[in-house]
Amino acid sequence: MALFDEKVKKQIKDILTAMKDDVSLAFFTQEFECFACGDTRSFVEEIASLSEKIKLAIYDFQKDKDAADRYGVDKIPAIVINDKDNNHLGVTFYGLPGGYEINSFLGSLMEASGLREPLKDDIASRITAVDKDVHIQVFVTLTCPYCPGAVSTAHRLAMENKRIKADMIDAGLFPHLVQKHQVSGVPRIIINESHSMVGVQPIEKLLDVIEKM
């Protein structure tokens, strides 16, 4: 059964017409599809069918180990958004970005296509100056209206600097990670496994933490 009804399909299609360049999606699943893998595959397939600018590659998490390693994918389902030349931008969604999270997904897709709002000069130079490996994990639930904002900020940081990677993680699908990081509220932002923040943070606050690490 299709995930998108006609109305949502049309809305998404309209939004995607503004895409600038092509975008490549790499989707990771496996032969015996995990819980949520099947739906997430339908999701990426339906999205890809709505714009000629979206190229979709489907990988088997176990058989295509090289690809998984290349994109740093360590669990499934995973959707990696790459640019038109298949350059890795460090932007990953773990889980199906439904509910409110459709907004962060479409936002990152548009940004990966080159449609980015300019950053303030001082912010841009602070991001460029980050010279260590940074991994941002944003835990969300799909019923959380604040969460897409936190995800978009993290993904934007990733797009602006190769050393930064950012993941959306659907808390409902990865209970062991929820346990590990003791997540009991979203959005929850974990930076390099060691620093943790609660709630939506402005890009400046994330940079403050990253710079002090």
Next chain:
Amino acid sequence: MDFNLSAGMFDSELNFNPLVSDKTYDVMILGGGPAGLTAAVYCIRKGVSTGLIVKEIGGQVALTAGVENYMGYRYINGVELVQKFKEQVFQFGIDYDEGTAVQSIDAGDIKKVHFEDGRVFSAKALIIATGKSWRKLGVPGEEEFRGRGVAYCSTCDAPFFSGKNVVVVGGGNSGVEAAIDLARVAEGVTMVQFLEKLTGDTILIDKLSAFKNVRVIYESEVTSIDGRDSVESVSVKNRKTGVVDQIAAQGIFVEIGLIPNSGIVKGLLQLNQAGEIMVDCSCRTSVPGIFAAGDVTDVPFKQIIVAGGEGAKAALTACNYVLNR
């Protein structure tokens, strides 16, 4: 699977210019909820130079699941309504800033608006439409355990309390709704209500009473939230007897209503006891050239359509003020 899509979120966004600091605007609007956005549409159409400052677009509407009493839509989800408001503003093009809060205001013939990040902008007239925000408990442990058991959004965070014991503070609509969300997943829900009965709508209270794992403690207040690394218990004091009970709980949801965002004009404008900006029926405040609209004011009834109407009034009064100055 639902998709709470913000329609049009990517096409209208580009039709604005950043605010200019060495210009004196005719009207500067503070706030991007229904009051502020409506005021913006009216000011632009009147042809006065307009700046719009928004911490978070949509205000409370962006946090509302569904709206059934805004005319023209039998039902519309909050995010979608915000998009429609936004598109209507941006079709005109406007000087706009989003993401930073205003910290303070200087009155005088030309008003100055100071941002938290140090920027300053000027205008002949101001419209304050900063709305309301969730009230906090203000008890020990609340800040410390935020995100480690202390929560404010039951639709966001209820799943993390499956099989656990939780406290919900507040017996109005949002408290009752949170208790229902939580009763579905939690082991037990204890509601703490300040008054002697719940004040939520009857429909909701009936729904709540169908759950066997919910109890309500009346005429009581939370005095502290305790634990080591995360919430372990909540202290609740009976307001009549003064007796304090410890309730074992891994989570506490705070749903005790809203406070006006009037801190930036405290000491400058006349406020009522609830901290709301006092306005006359043309949205004038106690200072000439400063107008206010919507939930941040003492206007009776806090609703989207009321806030929008007040925004329109404030804009028209402000435009008159600027033209006749």
